[in-house]
Amino acid sequence: MQKTDSPILSSVFGRCPRCGGGHLFAGYLEVARSCNAxxxxxxxxxxxxxxxVPIMLIVGFLSAVGALWLELTFHPSIWLHLIIWPPLILLLSLALLRPFKALFIGAQFKLRAEGGKFPDKNL
Ligand SMILES: [Zn+2]
Incomplete structure (x- = not known):
């Protein structure tokens, strides 16, 4: 099990916000009950x-700029846009959802957000 010290890398790899070694997720988006490390x-x-919210902004920007660039550069048929952009938007959104969820949970832990109720006994 790879241990990460950076909160960003912990989020990318879905690791515990405190130790960076245990798993944060029990499924694709289901958060585990506790850190296994x-x-x-x-x-x-x-x-x-x-x-x-940040995923919508990032994916929306990339897809809008990409579609505009494709249209202005190659002038493809509308069906090509329909083939390219919906699956790409779906895949990008699904790929970013897990790291961003881990980042938000890690930020709640680091900032000791009250709603998170993480114990701060080892900080
Ligand atoms: Zn841990």
């Missing part, structure tokens, strides 16, 4: 809809 209790976390 340090025992940090994950219950009470609340990333809610927070991760969706």
């Amino acid at each position: 340090c025992g940090l209790d994950y219950t009470g976390h609340d990333a809610a809809d927070g991760p969706v």
